[in-house]
Amino acid sequence: xxxxxxxxxxxxxxxxxxxxxxxxxxxxxxxxxxxxxxxxxxxxxxxxxxxxxxxxxxxxxxxxxxxxxxxxxxxxxxxxxxxxxxxxxxxxxxxxxxxxxxxxxxxxxxxxxxxxxxxxxxxxxxxxxxxxxxxxxxxxxxxxxxxxxxxxxxxxxxxxxxxxxxxxxxxxxxxxxxxxxxxxxxxxxxxxxxxxxxxxxxxxxxxxxxxxxxxxxxxxxxxxxxxxxxxxxxxxxxxxxxxxxxxxxxxxxxxxxxxxxxxxxxxxxxxxxxxxxxxxxxxxxxxxxxxxxxxxxxxxxxxxxxxxx
Amino acid sequence: xxxxxxxxxxxxxxxxxxxxxxxxxxxxxxxxxxxxxxxxxxxxxxxxxxxxxxxxxxxxxxxxxxxxxxxxxxxxxxxxxxxxxxxxxxxxxxxxxxxxxxxxxxxxxxxxxxxxxxxxxxxxxxxxxxxxxxxxxxxxxxxxxxxxxxxxxxxxxxxxxxxxxxxxxxxxxxxxxxxxxxxxxxxxxxxxxxxxxxxxxxxxxxxxxxxxxxxxxxxxxxxxxxxxxxxxxxxxxxxxxxxxxxxxxxxxxxxxxxxxxxxxxxxxxxxxxxxxxxxxxxxxxxxxxxxxxxxxxxxxxxxxxxxxxxxxxxxxxxxxxxxxxxxxxxxxxxxx
Numbered sequence: 136x137x138x139x140x141x142x143x144x145x146x147x148x149x150x151x152x153x154x155x156x157x158x159x160x161x162x163x164x165x166x167x168x169x170x171x172x173x174x175x176x177x178x179x180x181x182x183x184x185x186x187x188x189x190x191x192x193x194x195x196x197x198x199x200x201x202x203x204x205x206x207x208x209x210x211x212x213x214x215x216x217x218x219x220x221x222x223x224x225x226x227x228x229x230x231x232x233x234x235x236x237x238x239x240x241x242x243x244x245x246x247x248x249x250x251x252x253x254x255x256x257x258x259x260x261x262x263x264x265x266x267x268x269x270x271x272x273x274x275x276x277x278x279x280x281x282x283x284x285x286x287x288x289x290x291x292x293x294x295x296x297x298x299x300x301x302x303x304x305x306x307x308x309x310x311x312x313x314x315x316x317x318x319x320x321x322x323x324x325x326x327x328x329x330x331x332x333x334x335x336x337x338x339x340x341x342x343x344x345x346x347x348x349x350x351x352x353x354x355x356x357x358x359x360x361x362x363x364x365x366x367x368x369x370x371x372x373x374x375x376x377x378x379x380x381x382x383x384x385x386x387x388x389x390x391x392x393x394x395x396x397x398x399x400x401x402x403x404x405x406x407x408x409x410x411x412x413x414x415x416x417x418x419x420x421x422x423x424x425x426x427x428x429x430x431x432x433x434x435x436x437x438x439x440x441x442x443x444x
Numbered sequence: 445x446x447x448x449x450x451x452x453x454x455x456x457x458x459x460x461x462x463x464x465x466x467x468x469x470x471x472x473x474x475x476x477x478x479x480x481x482x483x484x485x486x487x488x489x490x491x492x493x494x495x496x497x498x499x500x501x502x503x504x505x506x507x508x509x510x511x512x513x514x515x516x517x518x519x520x521x522x523x524x525x526x527x528x529x530x531x532x533x534x535x536x537x538x539x540x541x542x543x544x545x546x547x548x549x550x551x552x553x554x555x556x557x558x559x560x561x562x563x564x565x566x567x568x569x570x571x572x573x574x575x576x577x578x579x580x581x582x583x584x585x586x587x588x589x590x591x592x593x594x595x596x597x598x599x600x601x602x603x604x605x606x607x608x609x610x611x612x613x614x615x616x617x618x619x620x621x622x623x624x625x626x627x628x629x630x631x632x633x634x635x636x637x638x639x640x641x642x643x644x645x646x647x648x649x650x651x652x653x654x655x656x657x658x659x660x661x662x663x664x665x666x667x668x669x670x671x672x673x674x675x676x677x678x679x680x681x682x683x684x685x686x687x688x689x690x691x692x693x694x695x696x697x698x699x700x701x702x703x704x705x706x707x708x709x710x711x712x713x714x715x716x717x718x719x720x721x722x723x724x725x726x727x728x729x730x731x732x733x734x735x736x737x738x739x740x741x742x743x744x745x746x747x748x749x750x751x752x753x754x755x756x757x758x759x760x761x762x763x764x765x766x767x768x769x770x771x772x773x774x775x776x777x778x779x780x
Contacts, residue, residue, distance in 0.1 A: 194681050224683020236678035239773060240696050249692070250682045279772040295682060 138334040139170040143205035163358045170334040177337045177345035180355030186338045190307040195219035228301035234288035237280040244276025250295040265294045305336045322348045357411040363437040377438035483519045489740030536743035545747035556728030562648040567655030568706045575663025594657035606650040606723035623725040647724045666698045710759030
């Protein structure tokens with residue numbers, strides 16, 4: 136059953152251009168994805184593809200000058216501003232990117248206890264339990280954020296989500312800077328959470344890591360989803376993949392030919408009129424450069440391409 | 445744990461010693477510079493001392509006064525005489541008050557202290573609150589009013605503010621006395637605490653109003669930064685809101701910089717007091733400074749200069765120590 140359903144999500148920023156003119160810059164366009172309970176869905180994309188913004192939009196904590204349309208539903212009901220503010224930290228939790236998300240003046244144990252729904256002695260017991268489970272020494276609780284190593288910081292951040300008892304966990308790039316073993320360990324943790332019944336949305340740019348534990352892969356490009364595929368579709372030469380960009384990503388991996396894709400992702404200010412990927416696509420036809428393809432279901436997945444079959 | 449405590453104690457001792465050394469060298473430098481300035485000043489102390497009686501005092505008498513004060517010795521000799529007496533705790537005798545300098549400073553400082561303490565507290569509390577309110581309402585009318593008020597005050601000279609208050613509250617409305625620290629013509633033993641308070645309100649208000657803007661603007665900017673920080677975002681994402689959010693993350697992170705700023709403002713506080721006391725003829729240290737300067741009272745002037753330096757230094761040192769003991773990020777880093 137889908138716990139999180141994002142439909143036609145569009146995020147635009149208003150920006151002052153000159154003295155009187157305001158410009159809007161659309162950074163996420165018609166984004167669709169669903170996450171079921173017990174599932175890990177990895178959102179994969181390069182930087183600037185709108186991954187973090189998606190996380191912020193789900194939490195209902197976009198900057199003031201952002202305008203958001205489309206719908207986000209949680210457990211079947213629309214997640215509007217009032218409801219998300221009610222559910223944040225209780226049903227929906229986020230694991231942020233870096234140690235700067237911890238208050239520099241508060242001991243980390245206390246900050247983790249703040250995230251627990253239970254207070255007092257129960258909160259402390261839970262925090263000790265979560266720290267032990269995450270391989271954090273008991274003394275870590277008495278440290279300040281600046282005293283943590285990179286790996287410890289990530290575990291502390293993950294602890295806040297685990298202790299909250301949330302059913303939907305959004306992890307916003309929780310692995311950069313970790314060595315491979317630590318990254319895999321983090322991944323295993325989120326897998327366990329999903330196996331225990333949580334819905335996990337795992338945002339990353341590391342497609343290999345995502346493939347090692349996620350159920351579905353959502354490929355983001357220039358602010359929209361190009362393909363939604365099962366992790367199992369990433370195999371062989373990528374013949375089961377639906378979109379040229381996904382195939383290119385797959386073939387760029389060291390084990391699959393190491394073929395780089397030329398060109399770069401368009402800036403939100405200068406989007407091509409047709410398919411966003413057309414300028415870099417070797418199959419691009421006339422249609423591709425003039426019209427945007429719809430996001431269509433295909434073979435137990437979905438794709439945004441005229442030529443997919 | 446114990447060895448860590450010992451270690452930090454040792455570090456504290458070292459830091460204190462270092463601070464004391466810095467203070468000593470600062471005082472020595474200030475003494476020399478002030479002395480050079482004063483001895484090159486166009487004000488003739490003898491003439492300033494005699495004042496209107498100039499015509500009846502003969503040339504010989506004047507020279508007698510000068511040699512009594514040691515003014516005809518070379519400046520270097522005068523300086524060393526003053527310096528060695530100072531090292532023995534003797535700051536000399538004030539020429540205009542005919543009283544030991546320490547006594548003059550002591551008396552004057554007590555009346556200035558209450559004035560400065562009241563305005564320091566008032567400007568700190570009001571400024572901090574205003575800054576917080578402005579930041580919480582960023583861009584709205586309350587923020588605009590507070591900002592406008594602060595900018596206007598930041599460019600207002602203290603003496604002008606004092607004159608305005610004087611005209612409005614003392615002259616037009618007659619709520620407060622026009623000048624002095626106690627009612628004129630009243631015997632010292634008849635002066636009540638209420639009298640003193642009534643005389644202190646306007647000068648204290650002047651100093652507070654002028655002192656508000658820097659702390660308010662600073663707090664406002666700091667809180668805006670904190671509210672836009674990643675950790676406040678994450679606190680919101682964990683479901684914290686309203687007063688809990690502000691108390692846990694906002695207040696803690698802005699209180700320390702605000703306190704530091706307030707302690708380092710001792711210098712401006714003293715500078716403001718000089719002007720405010722002059723406007724209100726309030727018998728404080730600031731007024732004594734002006735008198736000593738205009739009438740060439742070198743021992744008193746140097747005494748006040750040294751005292752002020754220690755006062756301002758103490759403010760800075762308190763701010764420094766506060767930061768070191770309260771902010772966990774500073775604790776680990778050794779030297780002062």
